[in-house]
Amino acid sequence: MSTYDSRRGGTALAVAATDHPDMQPAFDPQQFRAEVRAFCRDSLPPDLAAKSRRHEYFSKEDRIRWQRILHARGWYAGHWPQAYGGQGWGPLQRFICVEELEYTGTPWLTHFGISFAGPVIYTFGSDSQKQRYLPGILNSDTWWCQGFSEPGAGSDLASLRTRAVRHGDHYRVTGQKTWTTMAQWSDMMFCLVRTGAEKRPQQGISFLLIDLKSPGVTVRPIATIDRCHHINEVFLDDVEVPVGNLVGREGDGWTCTKFIVSNERLLVTELGKAKRLLEELRVLAAMTRDGDRFVAETFSFRRRLAELEVQLATLEALAYAAVSAAEGGVAPGPAASVLKIRGSEMQQAIFDAIIEVLGHGGLAFQTEAIAAECHAYRHGPESQAGLLFEHLHSRATSIYGGSNEIQRHILAKAVLGL
Amino acid sequence: MKTARPMDAASRAMLEDSLERYSREHYDRAAWRAFGREPDGYATAVWAQLGEFGWLGLGLPEELGGMGASLCDLLPLAMAAGRGLWRDPVLERLGFASGALLALPPGALRDRLLAGIAEGRERLAYAHHERSLADAAATLTTRAEARVGAHVITGGKSFVLAAVSSTGLLVSARIAGSADPGLFYVKGDAPGLTLAAYTTVDDRVAADIRFTQTPAELLAAGTATLNAAHTRAAILAAAQAAGVLQAVNTATLAHLKTRQQFGKPLAQFQALQHRLVDMHILQLESAALVQAVATAYDAQAPHLERQLWQLRVQSARAARVVTQQGIQLHGAMGMTDELPIGDYYKRILLLDSLFGSADTALERLAAA
Numbered sequence: 082m083s084t085y086d087s088r089r090g091g092t093a094l095a096v097a098a099t100d101h102p103d104m105q106p107a108f109d110p111q112q113f114r115a116e117v118r119a120f121c122r123d124s125l126p127p128d129l130a131a132k133s134r135r136h137e138y139f140s141k142e143d144r145i146r147w148q149r150i151l152h153a154r155g156w157y158a159g160h161w162p163q164a165y166g167g168q169g170w171g172p173l174q175r176f177i178c179v180e181e182l183e184y185t186g187t188p189w190l191t192h193f194g195i196s197f198a199g200p201v202i203y204t205f206g207s208d209s210q211k212q213r214y215l216p217g218i219l220n221s222d223t224w225w226c227q228g229f230s231e232p233g234a235g236s237d238l239a240s241l242r243t244r245a246v247r248h249g250d251h252y253r254v255t256g257q258k259t260w261t262t263m264a265q266w267s268d269m270m271f272c273l274v275r276t277g278a279e280k281r282p283q284q285g286i287s288f289l290l291i292d293l294k295s296p297g298v299t300v301r302p303i304a305t306i307d308r309c310h311h312i313n314e315v316f317l318d319d320v321e322v323p324v325g326n327l328v329g330r331e332g333d334g335w336t337c338t339k340f341i342v343s344n345e346r347l348l349v350t351e352l353g354k355a356k357r358l359l360e361e362l363r364v365l366a367a368m369t370r371d372g373d374r375f376v377a378e379t380f381s382f383r384r385r386l387a388e389l390e391v392q393l394a395t396l397e398a399l400a401y402a403a404v405s406a407a408e409g410g411v412a413p414g415p416a417a418s419v420l421k422i423r424g425s426e427m428q429q430a431i432f433d434a435i436i437e438v439l440g441h442g443g444l445a446f447q448t449e450a451i452a453a454e455c456h457a458y459r460h461g462p463e464s465q466a467g468l469l470f471e472h473l474h475s476r477a478t479s480i481y482g483g484s485n486e487i488q489r490h491i492l493a494k495a496v497l498g499l
Numbered sequence: 500m501k502t503a504r505p506m507d508a509a510s511r512a513m514l515e516d517s518l519e520r521y522s523r524e525h526y527d528r529a530a531w532r533a534f535g536r537e538p539d540g541y542a543t544a545v546w547a548q549l550g551e552f553g554w555l556g557l558g559l560p561e562e563l564g565g566m567g568a569s570l571c572d573l574l575p576l577a578m579a580a581g582r583g584l585w586r587d588p589v590l591e592r593l594g595f596a597s598g599a600l601l602a603l604p605p606g607a608l609r610d611r612l613l614a615g616i617a618e619g620r621e622r623l624a625y626a627h628h629e630r631s632l633a634d635a636a637a638t639l640t641t642r643a644e645a646r647v648g649a650h651v652i653t654g655g656k657s658f659v660l661a662a663v664s665s666t667g668l669l670v671s672a673r674i675a676g677s678a679d680p681g682l683f684y685v686k687g688d689a690p691g692l693t694l695a696a697y698t699t700v701d702d703r704v705a706a707d708i709r710f711t712q713t714p715a716e717l718l719a720a721g722t723a724t725l726n727a728a729h730t731r732a733a734i735l736a737a738a739q740a741a742g743v744l745q746a747v748n749t750a751t752l753a754h755l756k757t758r759q760q761f762g763k764p765l766a767q768f769q770a771l772q773h774r775l776v777d778m779h780i781l782q783l784e785s786a787a788l789v790q791a792v793a794t795a796y797d798a799q800a801p802h803l804e805r806q807l808w809q810l811r812v813q814s815a816r817a818a819r820v821v822t823q824q825g826i827q828l829h830g831a832m833g834m835t836d837e838l839p840i841g842d843y844y845k846r847i848l849l850l851d852s853l854f855g856s857a858d859t860a861l862e863r864l865a866a867a
Contacts, residue, residue: 440852443658
């Protein structure tokens with residue numbers, strides 16, 4: 082019986098991505114992939130590896146530990162220009178690295194610093210800002226979060242109302258940000274604020290770096306259906322922010338936002354995570370009973386798995402087509418909204434199958450085991466709490482980062498010209 | 500057994516009104532959270548109240564204190580429990596336990612238990628599955644051995660809802676020296692009984708139970724009783740799901756009418772309107788199909804098993820789409836604990852796990 086080998090697919094496509102004779106990469110995709118995979122297996126500390134197997138939610142300290150290990154290897158900011166401490170990787174190398182980091186189950190790289198704030202600062206920021214903030218991002222001394230959404234500005238982000246009023250050498254900022262991931266761990270928040278009242282709302286938005294220890298900042302947790310605390314409201318009550326924390330000029334906020342979104346496009350596919358989860362699903366099905374058989378032996382499961390394989394192979398092809406184009410100098414652009422849509426749907430489909438398998442044994446949800454090892458009585462496999470958390474959390478993948486409805490709107494307008 | 504007498508239209512309308520008023524006045528979100536802090540994830544005081552209203556005895560024989568109504572007449576109660584996201588073990592006691600007991604001929608123990616359910620005094624839990632929720636009678640390992648005048652049970656049961664607060668258990672077990680499984684009654688305070696309780700995905704409480712030479716009374720031998728329990732519960736569960744979908748659709752429609760982005764209510768976007776319509780149709784279909792199957796049940800129609808598989812497929816698919824879209828259409832707010840929208844989804848996840856996936860049911864239909 083042949084089984085889908087996720088490694089073969091990715092490698093072949095990665096090699097194909099660089100087949101163009103004028104575009105020989107400075108690295109060997111196959112070899113690099115193998116290197117990253119081996120490094121992750123060898124260098125992920127055993128306690129973190131154990132957490133990963135249990136699908137336990139990593140702590141801030143866990144993530145920082147891993148980020149520093151990766152940075153010591155030169156791979157944490159591999160995609161940054163060499164001038165700023167990176168290795169100047171192209172999109173393909175970056176994609177392969179992230180894919181393998183996800184596939185091997187290492188702590189999810191929180192992109193707010195390393196993929197968003199950092200690149201915005203070295204692209205649009207002043208020398209002073211680069212000196213002040215880039216080192217802390219690279220060595221994980223500074224934890225960043227993203228202050229974009231507001232209660233009244235979700236999909237319609239441009240309608241945001243947090244106001245920054247200039248008073249000589251500083252701004253006074255008042256407003257409320259919401260759905261702020263990991264704000265409770267954060268030192269800094271990059272924040273979209275309204276500095277002008279131009280006719281087009283996008284034109285009056287500025288990009289401000291806010292120290293969350295400033296007086297007037299309140300971070301309040303939001304309880305979510307996945308029963309693990311990771312998002313927050315951030316209240317800004319007349320917060321004093323130095324003018325030196327404005328990135329670019331007043332009104333450049335929307336340009337910075339579009340820059341971040343375009344950086345996020347390929348990452349949001351989470352291809353490596355999907356591959357890992359599909360293998361996890363197989364393992365679970367092989368050990369879970371369905372009456373007198375194992376779930377993996379049932380025709381309905383095998384057929385379901387086949388559907389998911391097709392979906393994954395298609396997502397992989399789609400992703401590598403986009404990576405290949407990006408490697409050739411064509412920016413992902415609005416067409417990459419497809420990756421966001423299909424990446425989120427893939428994850429949700431796999432988690433739908435996972436929860437059905439877990440359901441055979443009974444859906445206990447022992448939330449105390451999501452973020453900590455639990456030695457009390459446990460019902461079900463040791464990964465159950467973590468997997469249930471992840472299933473519930475996966476419902477957000479089609480909502481955050483621009484909902485799938487918005488992504489379809491973008492495709493309709495920008496690609497189909499409707 | 501006397502055939503159930505269907506309720507007349509006026510009584511039915513009155514019942515539906517009372518159920519609606521009860522949920523509105525006594526089951527708001529704050530109450531729902533408070534009930535969840537009880538040891539068994541629901542308030543036994545609420546259960547007693549449901550008994551006082553006569554709702555628990557609706558489908559139970561009149562001579563035992565019930566109203567002798569049909570299963571069709573029980574559907575509004577099951578739907579109300581879904582709409583209101585009731586934590587109370589309506590399914591466990593009026594579905595599984597009652598289904599098993601009603602299949603038995605009149606007898607002292609059986610009658611006492613049914614009368615107790617009707618009153619709200621007897622809080623039974625139904626303990627059947629062991630290693631998997633799809634355990635058939637043939638794969639049971641819990642065994643019952645005869646002692647003088649009674650039996651003792653040894654083994655383990657898994658994921659038993661409403662066990663922590665139970666006054667007694669209905670337990671399936673192999674009868675030693677026989678090919679048949681049997682259904683036994685175990686008193687809540689019986690010796691050799693240990694429970695390990697935990698929270699379920701829908702924020703209720705289930706328990707794994709260990710029996711060590713636990714005294715038990717045989718109710719019936721054979722698989723018919725176990726099948727009857729499962730059948731009655733499957734229909735009430737589908738009705739509960741149809742109720743959940745009603746609540747999701749009502750909430751989602753209201754949200755889209757109020758939530759404004761891009762200068763207008765989200766309800767004005769045609770793509771979203773069409774999705775709401777699709778969700779509405781799925782709910783109508785769920786309600787219609789469960790009504791049809793309940794009618795077949797009351798008429799003791801043949802081929803009911805096939806209809807149950809059909810019901811499972813339709814209910815599972817419709818409920819998955821509607822509850823997931825309910826969250827999606829609420830945007831990020833759908834991910835917060837502040838709203839019940841996520842809890843409707845979790846209830847459906849739980850119901851699906853008890854009765855199996857659409858895929859499994861389809862496989863059964865295709866194989867038969």
